[in-house]
Amino acid sequence: MTSVDAPTKQPIASDQDVVRVRQMVRQAALTAKLPLVDQTKLVTAASELARNTLVHGGGGYARVEQVHNGRRAGVRVTFADEGPGIADLDLALTDGYTTGGGLGLGLSGSRRLCDEFDIDTAAGQGTRVTVVKWAR
Amino acid sequence: MDRVPVLKIGEILLVSIQIDLEDHTAMQLQDDLSHRIVETGAHGVVIDISALEIVDSFIGRMLSTIASVSRVLDAETVVVGMRPAVAITLVELGLSLKGVRTALNVDRALEILAEARPGVLAGSAADEPAAEPVP
Amino acid sequence: MSLSADAKGRLSTLLGTRQDAIIKEWTAIAARTLRGRQTEGELVHQVTEVFAALDTVLHTGDGGIHAADAGEARATLSELSRQWARRGFSPTETATLVFGAKEAVVGVLDTEGRGEVPVDFMDLSRLVDDMGLFTFETYTRAREEILADQTEQLLELSTPVVKLWEGIVAVPLIGTLDSARAQVVMEKLLQTLVDTGAAYAIVDITGVPAVDTQVAQHILKTVVAARLMGAECVISGIRPQIAQTVVALGIEFGDIVTKATLADALVHTLRASGVQISRTARKGF
Numbered sequence: 217m218t219s220v221d222a223p224t225k226q227p228i229a230s231d232q233d234v235v236r237v238r239q240m241v242r243q244a245a246l247t248a249k250l251p252l253v254d255q256t257k258l259v260t261a262a263s264e265l266a267r268n269t270l271v272h273g274g275g276g277y278a279r280v281e282q283v284h285n286g287r288r289a290g291v292r293v294t295f296a297d298e299g300p301g302i303a304d305l306d307l308a309l310t311d312g313y314t315t316g317g318g319l320g321l322g323l324s325g326s327r328r329l330c331d332e333f334d335i336d337t338a339a340g341q342g343t344r345v346t347v348v349k350w351a352r
Numbered sequence: 353m354d355r356v357p358v359l360k361i362g363e364i365l366l367v368s369i370q371i372d373l374e375d376h377t378a379m380q381l382q383d384d385l386s387h388r389i390v391e392t393g394a395h396g397v398v399i400d401i402s403a404l405e406i407v408d409s410f411i412g413r414m415l416s417t418i419a420s421v422s423r424v425l426d427a428e429t430v431v432v433g434m435r436p437a438v439a440i441t442l443v444e445l446g447l448s449l450k451g452v453r454t455a456l457n458v459d460r461a462l463e464i465l466a467e468a469r470p471g472v473l474a475g476s477a478a479d480e481p482a483a484e485p486v487p
Numbered sequence: 488m489s490l491s492a493d494a495k496g497r498l499s500t501l502l503g504t505r506q507d508a509i510i511k512e513w514t515a516i517a518a519r520t521l522r523g524r525q526t527e528g529e530l531v532h533q534v535t536e537v538f539a540a541l542d543t544v545l546h547t548g549d550g551g552i553h554a555a556d557a558g559e560a561r562a563t564l565s566e567l568s569r570q571w572a573r574r575g576f577s578p579t580e581t582a583t584l585v586f587g588a589k590e591a592v593v594g595v596l597d598t599e600g601r602g603e604v605p606v607d608f609m610d611l612s613r614l615v616d617d618m619g620l621f622t623f624e625t626y627t628r629a630r631e632e633i634l635a636d637q638t639e640q641l642l643e644l645s646t647p648v649v650k651l652w653e654g655i656v657a658v659p660l661i662g663t664l665d666s667a668r669a670q671v672v673m674e675k676l677l678q679t680l681v682d683t684g685a686a687y688a689i690v691d692i693t694g695v696p697a698v699d700t701q702v703a704q705h706i707l708k709t710v711v712a713a714r715l716m717g718a719e720c721v722i723s724g725i726r727p728q729i730a731q732t733v734v735a736l737g738i739e740f741g742d743i744v745t746k747a748t749l750a751d752a753l754v755h756t757l758r759a760s761g762v763q764i765s766r767t768a769r770k771g772f
Contacts, residue, residue, distance in 0.1 A: 231374040238372060238406065253674060256406055256437040257444060263408040267375070311446055322409060325445040432717065436677035439712035454717035456684050 217290070217348070223281035228269045228295075237266040237278045241293055244280045248289045250351050258291060258349040261326035265295045265345050268322050273297025273343055283348065290331070290350035296342070303339040356381045358388050364465060365389065365427075366458075368400040378414045385418055389425045396465035397422050398458060402433025412447045419452045428468045429453065430461040490551075494610045499545040501605075502538070505595050510534055513591035520583045524576070533567060537585055537618075540564055544614060551617045564618060565625045572629035581626050585619040639671070646672050648679045655756045656685040657749065659724075661694035669705035676709055680718045687756040688713060691749050693724030703738045710743050719759070721745070723752035 224244075226237050241262040245255040262278070269276045276297030283292045302308045311324045323345075327333040332348035354377055359366045365388055367381065385397065399415065401407065407415075419429040430453045442449070455461040490498075502509065513534045514527075521530065540552075540560040547554040552561060564585075571581045589612055596605045649657045658676050662668075680688060690706065692698070698706075710720040723746040725733075733740075746752040757764060 231376050235372050235374050242405070253437045253440050253670075256435075256441045260406045260408050260441050260445065263406060263410075267408075267410060325409065325447070328444050328446070329441065430717075434716045436674060436681060436712070436716070439677060439715045440673065440708070442715055443708050443712045449715060454715060456680060456686065456717045460684065460686060460717065 217283045217285040217292070219292075220282040220284050220289070223279045225277055225279045227275075227277045228266055228297075229275045230270070234263065234266045234270060237280075238263050240278070240280050241291065244282060244291045244293075245349070248282055248291050248351050250291065250349060254349055254352070257329040258293075258347075261329040261347055261349075262293050264322040264326045265293070265347070268345075269295045269297045269299075269343075273299030275299075276342075285350070288350045288352070290348050292346065292348045294344065294346045296344045298342040301339050301341045301343055302335075302337045305335065305337060355384065358384055360388070360392055360394065363394055364396040364398055364462070365392065365394045366398045366400070368403070370403045373404075373411060375410055378411060382414055382418055382421070386421050386425065389422055389427050395427050395469050396462075397427055397429040398461045398465070399429065399431045400433050400458065401431055401438075402435065404438065405435070407434070407438050407442060407447075409445070409447060412442070412449055415449060415452050423451075428465055430455050430464055432456065432458055432461045490610045490614070494607045495545050497607050498611055498614075499542065501592070501596075502542050502545065506538070508595045509588075509591050510538055512594045513538070513587050516587040516590050516594075517584050520580050521576075524574075524580065533584060534587075536563055536567060537588070541588060541615065541618065544618065551614050552621045553617070560618075561621065564622045568622045568626035569629040572626050572633060576626075578623065578626070582619055582623060585622050586615060588615045588618075646675045648675075648683070650683065650685070651689070651753060652757060652760075652762070654685050654760055655687045655689065655753070656680075656683055657689040657691055657753075659691045659694060663697070664695055664702045664705065666701060666705070669702060673705060673709040673712070677712055677716065680713060680716060686718050687760065688718055688720045689749060689752040689756060690720055690722050691724040691752070692722065692729070693726070693749070695724075695729075698729050698732055700736050700738065703733060703736070707738075707740070707743070719744075719756075721752045721756055723747070723749045 224240060226240055227233060228237060238259050242255065242259050245258050250258065266278055269278070274297060276295065276299070279294040279296075281292050283290045309324050309327065323335070326345075326347060330347040331350050332346075334346040335343070336345075337343040354371060354374075356367060356369055356371075356373075356377065358381075359368075365385065367385065369381075371377075373381075388394065389397065397418070399418065401415075404411070415431055419431075422429045431449075432455045434454060453464060455464055510531065514531050517530055517534060518527075525533070540563045543560040543563075544552055544554070544557050547557040547560070550557070552564070567584075568581060571584070589608075592611060593605065593608065647659065649659070651657050656679060658672075658679065660672060664672065676688060676690070679685070690709070692706075695702070706722065710722070713720045721744045722740070725745055725747055744752075744755060746755060754764070
């Protein structure tokens with residue numbers, strides 16, 4: 217896939233930033249002409265992942281870009297932090313698993329909501345999650 | 353900080369969430385509501401989420417918590433106005449909003465609340481004075 | 488591919504001095520395939536616009552129609568091809584309108600019928616070919632968009648909603664439910680709940696010939712989503728084969744109410760909404 221236009225970057229250091237990420241992703245989804253349900257899914261996933269970055273990653277940033285794969289337009293969002301990383305990824309990706317008293321649906325849920333989901337993490341090495349949602 | 357206003361209408365507290373909620377605002381709402389329920393003795397809470405474009409696990413948790421806390425304080429909660437796209441996303445996300453009653457609109461929510469507490473609004477016929485002991 | 492400045496100069500002079508004749512010849516060529524589809528006036532107008540695009544391309548940088556500064560020419564061709572797609576022109580008709588330029592130029596120059604090919608014809612040909620291909624691509628995309636819209640409209644029409652009672656709607660599903668259709672149906676059903684405020688929706692699948700795991704999952708998801716919104720769904724019209732398939736596939740409906748007939752579903756939802764039905768004795772007829 218190729219990037220269309222320069223990506224926008226948003227630091228995530230506060231609750232307000234999480235809201236900003238949602239707004240940026242919503243705008244990008246509108247530009248890529250994602251249908252409403254897909255927009256909602258992407259923004260919801262972004263909200264979960266942005267919060268993860270803030271709460272578990274100790275803060276980081278999100279990068280939002282328009283992409284194209286030759287047939288369809290889409291939106292790619294990357295979340296990165298230099299936090300503790302995830303030691304047991306398989307466990308973290310199971311529904312219901314949580315370390316923060318939440319419902320444990322952040323990672324696994326986000327994966328279900330997006331078309332593509334990539335995670336790069338290890339104990340002590342920070343976390344990087346990339347998701348893509350394509351227009352139909 | 354933005355606070356979500358809580359309105360009292362008769363025995364019901366009405367909350368209309370109009371803004372893109374920041375996490376701490378959501379926590380503040382939880383707190384405000386529990387205080388208002390106690391202050392006013394409200395027996396019902398209606399939360400209007402028709403303006404919410406997304407409900408993620410944090411908001412979902414907030415709604416569940418509000419419902420539970422209110423119940424402990426003897427008030428029923430009904431969430432209204434969930435958008436179809438939000439409902440579809442929640443199903444995909446696997447979030448069930450357990451313990452949260454929902455209705456399509458405020459009218460229906462008020463009906464549900466009235467059914468849950470029959471006779472309260474009209475005055476209970478069970479409030480009869482206790483028999484006086486014969487001196 | 489790039490034309491030399493000389494070639495461009497010669498061609499643009501040619502177009503400039505013989506504009507009327509070229510357009511006339513071009514229109515005649517286009518009319519052969521488009522006879523009756525357009526009025527003479529419309530045809531001339533369109534040919535003139537393509538002519539202008541060609542002329543523009545001769546004055547821009549390298550790359551022909553794809554040159555960075557040939558945006559205006561591209562815009563003209565895009566708009567024209569969208570119009571043609573909307574009006575249902577065939578691919579040949581669309582192509583002729585652009586490729587006709589070549590025959591027109593040769594025809595105008597070869598007034599003595601000697602069959603000579605003018606200098607720079609290859610360059611002109613390449614330019615026109617590129618323009619033609621570009622036009623064709625926009626035309627194709629426009630056609631696909633139109634088809635997609637029509638499909639969506641058809642889907643919309645085939646999911647009617649019937650109000651059975653205060654607060655009770657029926658949504659008869661008709662035809663095979665593939666993944667795409669199921670999505671549309673699901674969204675339409677949920678939107679209907681919002682629009683009607685109905686607390687009960689009867690999803691009747693009498694008209695659905697077969698239910699596989701995917702379809703069943705879609706139906707289930709729809710019911711759960713409706714429940715999240717505050718409405719209950721009852722599934723009716725389950726034929727014996729479908730019931731057997733569902734069991735064989737191990738699909739669990741959980742606490743979702745299912746009824747064999749719409750009538751049963753109606754009675755159920757009426758009762759659930761607190762409506763009592765009684766039969767009065769009828770004396771004589």
